[in-house]
Amino acid sequence: MAAPTAYALVATDLDGTLLRGDDTLSDRSLAALARVAEAGARHLVVTGRPAPRVRPLLDDLGSTGLAVCGQGAQVYDAGADRLLWSVTLDRELAETALGKIEAEVGQVYAAVDQDGVEGLTLIEPGYLMPHPTLPAVRVDRRDDLWCAPISKVLLRHSSLSDDELAATARSVVGSLATVTMSGPGTVELQPCGITKATGLALAAAHLGLGPERTIAFGDMPNDIPMFDWAAHGVAMANAHPELKAVADEITLSNEDDGIAVVLERLFSGEPDRRRELLREPQ
8 A cells, every 4th residue: 555645646537426416515624635745646537527516616626736627638737817828629420420320229419518618519409518507599490509519429328328328328329539437427438549538647747747646536437548558546436336346445435535535544644543435445
């Protein structure tokens, strides 16, 4: 097990991980992240949310540094309010991918996240936002989704589970896009080869850091590449079984301040007397 301050970079997903179900941050989590900063380590948000939807949360964290957004398609500089790096999903390829998926499973409902720090989330008729607190603009028809460059497409199906939809999408999309499952009701298409790991690696390199001193926290299969890249991966108790299977450690749920439990142990220099972990580190 690493020494208490062995980690120089703490990478956290947001939904289902750092955030509670009501999209808020607990005081305990904020205090734990403050302890990380006091120890000289860096915190990086690594999320599927696009940069415009992350900005208010970074304000709550008091962060003026970097964040990895859009499933790794964006590296956002909060202090300068600009993208240091971004990759867009070709809209013709996105349309082709959607057609292939619908040929297999019937109608899907789609939304897109536009590129840029002021990009909108557009949703077609029938699409329901998995996070009702996030702003979205409803368009009249699917063609309207492609009016500006996009970072990803979000998909939902009326009867298939997320696992079923994601598996079918992967089987037919091929190299047109990368398919991820990032939360309940959230199957996504993003630029081919782009994952949270690619974005995290870029942001870490910008900070002069690497995987060997990185600890990562997540809850869904889209966090698997991030766990593969980082030295240590911690899954939440509420995590998807696929992520738990590859995690080095499992902590409490996002509702029970699972991230804070681990950070308090690692950055306090004291043993965890409360035994709050569900599984000890390997």
